[in-house]
Amino acid sequence: MYRQAKFSEPLLREKSVSQRVGYSLPEPLGEPVTIPHSLVRKELPLPELSEVDVVRHFTRLSEMNFGVDTGTYPLGSCTMKYNPKITEELSTLFSGFHPLQDESTIQGCLEVLYNLQEYLKLISGTAAVTLQPAAGAGGELTGALIIKACQKGRTEMVVPDSAHGTNPASAHMAGFDVVEIPSNDQGTVDLEALKSAVSEKTAGLMLTNPNTLGIFEKDILQVADIVHDAGGLLYYDGANLNAIAGICRPGDMGFDIVHFNLHKTFSTPHGGGGPGSGPVGVCEKLKSYLPVPLIGFNGKDYSFDYDLPNTIGKVHGFYGNFQVAVKAYIYAVIMGSDIRTASQMAVLNANYLAENLKDHYEMPYQPLRKHEIVLSCEKIKRETDCRALDIAKRLLDYGIHAPTIYFPLIVHEALMIEPTESESKEDLDTFIEVMIKIKNECYTTPDIVKEAPHNTAVGRLDEVKAARNPVLAWNQI
Amino acid sequence: MRYIPNVSEQELMLNQMNMTMEDLFKDIPDHLKGEIPLQPPMSDLEVSRKIEATVQKNKNMLSFLGSGCYNHYIPSHIKELLSRSEFYTAYTPYQPEISQGMLQALFEYQSLICDLTGMDVCNSSNYDWATALAEAALLCERSTGSKKFVVPDLLSPFRKRVLTTLAPDLEVVTVSHDERGHIDLEDLKEKVAHAGGVYVEQPSFYGFLHENLSSVGDIVHDASALFAVGVDPISLGCINPESSADIIIGDGQGLGLPQNFGGPLLGIFACKKALLRKMPGRVIGMTESESGERGFVMTLQTREQHIRREKATSNICTNQALCAVAAAMYLATMGRQGLKEVAELCMRNANYTMRKINDIPGFESPIFNAPHFKEFTVCHPQYKNVHTHLLRNNIQGGFMVNDTTAIYCVTEMHSTHDIDALVTALEGFHV
Numbered sequence: 001m002y003r004q005a006k007f008s009e010p011l012l013r014e015k016s017v018s019q020r021v022g023y024s025l026p027e028p029l030g031e032p033v034t035i036p037h038s039l040v041r042k043e044l045p046l047p048e049l050s051e052v053d054v055v056r057h058f059t060r061l062s063e064m065n066f067g068v069d070t071g072t073y074p075l076g077s078c079t080m081k082y083n084p085k086i087t088e089e090l091s092t093l094f095s096g097f098h099p100l101q102d103e104s105t106i107q108g109c110l111e112v113l114y115n116l117q118e119y120l121k122l123i124s125g126t127a128a129v130t131l132q133p134a135a136g137a138g139g140e141l142t143g144a145l146i147i148k149a150c151q152k153g154r155t156e157m158v159v160p161d162s163a164h165g166t167n168p169a170s171a172h173m174a175g176f177d178v179v180e181i182p183s184n185d186q187g188t189v190d191l192e193a194l195k196s197a198v199s200e201k202t203a204g205l206m207l208t209n210p211n212t213l214g215i216f217e218k219d220i221l222q223v224a225d226i227v228h229d230a231g232g233l234l235y236y237d238g239a240n241l242n243a244i245a246g247i248c249r250p251g252d253m254g255f256d257i258v259h260f261n262l263h264k265t266f267s268t269p270h271g272g273g274g275p276g277s278g279p280v281g282v283c284e285k286l287k288s289y290l291p292v293p294l295i296g297f298n299g300k301d302y303s304f305d306y307d308l309p310n311t312i313g314k315v316h317g318f319y320g321n322f323q324v325a326v327k328a329y330i331y332a333v334i335m336g337s338d339i340r341t342a343s344q345m346a347v348l349n350a351n352y353l354a355e356n357l358k359d360h361y362e363m364p365y366q367p368l369r370k371h372e373i374v375l376s377c378e379k380i381k382r383e384t385d386c387r388a389l390d391i392a393k394r395l396l397d398y399g400i401h402a403p404t405i406y407f408p409l410i411v412h413e414a415l416m417i418e419p420t421e422s423e424s425k426e427d428l429d430t431f432i433e434v435m436i437k438i439k440n441e442c443y444t445t446p447d448i449v450k451e452a453p454h455n456t457a458v459g460r461l462d463e464v465k466a467a468r469n470p471v472l473a474w475n476q477i
Numbered sequence: 478m479r480y481i482p483n484v485s486e487q488e489l490m491l492n493q494m495n496m497t498m499e500d501l502f503k504d505i506p507d508h509l510k511g512e513i514p515l516q517p518p519m520s521d522l523e524v525s526r527k528i529e530a531t532v533q534k535n536k537n538m539l540s541f542l543g544s545g546c547y548n549h550y551i552p553s554h555i556k557e558l559l560s561r562s563e564f565y566t567a568y569t570p571y572q573p574e575i576s577q578g579m580l581q582a583l584f585e586y587q588s589l590i591c592d593l594t595g596m597d598v599c600n601s602s603n604y605d606w607a608t609a610l611a612e613a614a615l616l617c618e619r620s621t622g623s624k625k626f627v628v629p630d631l632l633s634p635f636r637k638r639v640l641t642t643l644a645p646d647l648e649v650v651t652v653s654h655d656e657r658g659h660i661d662l663e664d665l666k667e668k669v670a671h672a673g674g675v676y677v678e679q680p681s682f683y684g685f686l687h688e689n690l691s692s693v694g695d696i697v698h699d700a701s702a703l704f705a706v707g708v709d710p711i712s713l714g715c716i717n718p719e720s721s722a723d724i725i726i727g728d729g730q731g732l733g734l735p736q737n738f739g740g741p742l743l744g745i746f747a748c749k750k751a752l753l754r755k756m757p758g759r760v761i762g763m764t765e766s767e768s769g770e771r772g773f774v775m776t777l778q779t780r781e782q783h784i785r786r787e788k789a790t791s792n793i794c795t796n797q798a799l800c801a802v803a804a805a806m807y808l809a810t811m812g813r814q815g816l817k818e819v820a821e822l823c824m825r826n827a828n829y830t831m832r833k834i835n836d837i838p839g840f841e842s843p844i845f846n847a848p849h850f851k852e853f854t855v856c857h858p859q860y861k862n863v864h865t866h867l868l869r870n871n872i873q874g875g876f877m878v879n880d881t882t883a884i885y886c887v888t889e890m891h892s893t894h895d896i897d898a899l900v901t902a903l904e905g906f907h908v
């Protein structure tokens with residue numbers, strides 16, 4: 001069993017003591033400046049703490065948090081793989097440079113960006129890559145805006161019912177009407193449904209492959225033909241690239257636009273929710289639509305390339321989450337051709353879980369999966385009243401982070417499990433053992449499951465109360 | 478492979494499953510599987526040498542750049558605390574009970590930003606200031622039904638480009654400025670008709686402080702539009718946040734994050750309570766456990782993409798959470814006195830430098846006769862040559878907005894020695 005640290009840690013404001021300081025600053029230069037009276041800040045209600053207070057506070061908070069470095073984190077669709085420490089250390093070497101420095105003084109920064117562009121082109125089979133989008137959803141919006149710019153008059157974006165919520169949300173933000181198509185009984189795109197959904201209004205289709213069930217869309221070439229024949233473009237949501245990186249390429253499958261989640265496939269840490277990075281690659285005919293600038297290289301010098309006649313504009317204030325890109329680049333260099341091994345082992349680990357859990361949990365749709373599996377707790381719920389949520393909470397008691405739950409929407413009571421290549425066989429065996437144990441608990445001692453978690457910093461939290469009567473800052477307490 | 482433990486176990490696992498590695502990939506059509514010419518893997522030492530050599534191709538300069546990315550002091554303990562891997566290797570706190578650390582830190586971030594900006598609510602981050610501006614414009618549209626959005630002509634070209642890119646269906650209209658750079662109120666009265674929102678920045682992109690923002694707010698509200706204000710959060714240590722604002726956005730990068738060549742940044746997004754249900758992004762709320770203990774959860778998720786899909790208030794999912802935690806650490810460290818002191822220090826150092834530059838024959842600084850915070854304009858008829866001259870002296874001057882004008886930024890990081898070096902170099906410029 002696991003026990004998480006528990007501190008009744010007060011809020012910063014509650015720890016504040018009048019006149020206490022935690023900083024030191026040098027003397028100012030020149031004369032004091034008079035600020036016009038109407039602009040002077042009269043009250044600044046910030047807490048007052050010493051450096052020690054701040055350090056203990058956040059150290060304690062960190063101990064009440066669970067990361068990949070703490071233990072197994074099989075959060076489906078999120079690729080919670082191990083984040084190598086050397087990428088953290090080396091990436092800080094670039095931290096002091098300013099984005100608007102003269103090109104001649106930042107050749108190193110530009111070289112990293114250029115090399116990453118080239119690497120991502122190679123691994124995805126696309127012709128040009130922008131590193132500007134700050135996360136996957138930002139990449140989707142960039143892609144949708146490119147589709148909008150070159151598909152004038154076409155108003156519909158087709159999205160499967162298994163898609164992640166960001167897909168329809170991004171398509172809508174770009175101004176498209178979203179057309180949802182059902183999956184077939186294999187859990188893949190229903191070709192007939194797709195055929196009847198596409199028309200002269202279709203701007204494109206957004207697809208994840210392998211899809212959110214972890215199933216490879218084996219009819220992908222037919223899917224591409226149907227969309228292309230209707231005059232649409234094919235968009236690849238790269239959230240699941242960790243199943244196929246180095247093995248096959250979205251560009252070869254017929255995708256015109258591809259986004260990458262560097263914080264998934266390329267191992268940059270998720271930061272407790274971000275920052276990530278969501279580069280976008282496109283085929284040759286769409287290159288001129290990419291956001292400006294790209295990074296160019298003439299064989300001698302690196303430079304910003306603003307020469308993209310159809311550019312949609314800019315999607316980030318500067319060049320995206322540069323430091324995240326640096327970490328991903330270092331990871332790619334370290335892995336080299338071993339990226340293929342990473343994908344193979346990610347797929348092996350997922351199927352190993354499927355093989356060992358299939359007699360205990362239902363796994364709708366076909367058995368062969370790629371990097372993740374989706375189990376259903378519907379039968380358990382019917383028979384014991386324990387829901388996927390309860391099982392997820394109970395996993396926490398065993399020191400394992402819960403899988404993604406209730407997604408994809410087409411599986412009821414879903415547990416979406418992505419072990420990644422980072423988990424050892426022992427960790428996988430422990431996970432299997434705990435999953436079986438919890439299932440048994442559902443039948444024998446269901447209250448333990450329904451009242452879980454018991455071993456975390458706090459017990460189950462009242463989310464309904466939080467939404468009904470929102471307290472979103474300490475001045476509302 | 479050092480990050481993949483099961484390479485040595487794979488035969489055993491495959492045997493147990495009665496499968497081969499090929500079997501696991503038989504669902505992928507063969508003709509899609511091709512050899513990709515990847516490089517051989519590298520050891521830690523080799524990659525360190527490679528990256529260190531690449532960094533050497535950059536030049537360390539004495540820099541006076543700002544314009545949306547700032548060099549401020551970062552206390553060592555913030556870097557140390559941010560490297561706690563329980564924070565940085567976690568993801569979005571979908572399971573609140575095991576993620577109280579991140580949730581409390583983000584709740585504290587939201588609270589500190591509310592205190593700093595005077596707003597009622599704040600989300601737990603957008604990507605950056607520029608994307609926050611686009612989200613603010615879309616929020617104004619959602620709230621008022623009007624697609625017209627008014628921005629100042631003296632706006633960052635980057636932010637403006639991101640706004641028009643991400644919100645292509647909005648009609649973005651610019652309002653002009655008077656001789657002090659301030660929003661031209663007469664022009665605003667015209668432009669505000671039927672607008673959904675009006676946006677201004679305090680301090681402006683050119684570094685000066687508007688003294689007429691409450692009049693701007695009145696005009697905006699008289700026209701039933703929403704008033705959005707972009708801020709430099711450091712300035713709020715000594716400058717009042719505009720109380721008539723409905724939305725306050727900005728970049729929190731200066732609050733504890735390095736420049737990092739422009740990213741990660743931290744998009745601040747705060748607003749009045751009335752706009753809460755239409756606000757983009759994740760929000761953390763306080764609640765209780767079943768036994769009555771205090772705890773924190775992500776809340777009001779019915780606005781978000783994973784529930785609302787195409788009807789969500791935004792598509793944002795992964796955000797800049799760790800950057801928000803850095804900002805919370807920074808604001809807690811500086812506190813009431815420290816933020817005021819650092820703001821005054823920036824203002825004093827900048828004004829000192831501005832006067833010194835203005836005294837150099839041929840140079841004019843600033844263009845606009847108004848109080849300036851930490852950025853200001855430097856003009857010279859041949860500024861382009863001045864820029865090259867400075868580079869030769871290992872100085873990176875300000876951001877050139879045109880051939881004769883650059884925007885300089887001076888903060889607490891600049892010493893007397895740095896300012897003297899700049900002034901001496903500028904004095905040494907001869908046409």
Ligand SMILES: Cc1ncc(COP(=O)(O)O)c(C=O)c1O
Pocket residue numbers: 076077078135136137138164166167208212237239240261276278793794795
């Ligand atoms: C399938 C899928 N698509 C898109 C996204 C969105 O990516 P991001 O969170 O980087 O914006 C996610 C991330 O959670 C995902 O799992």
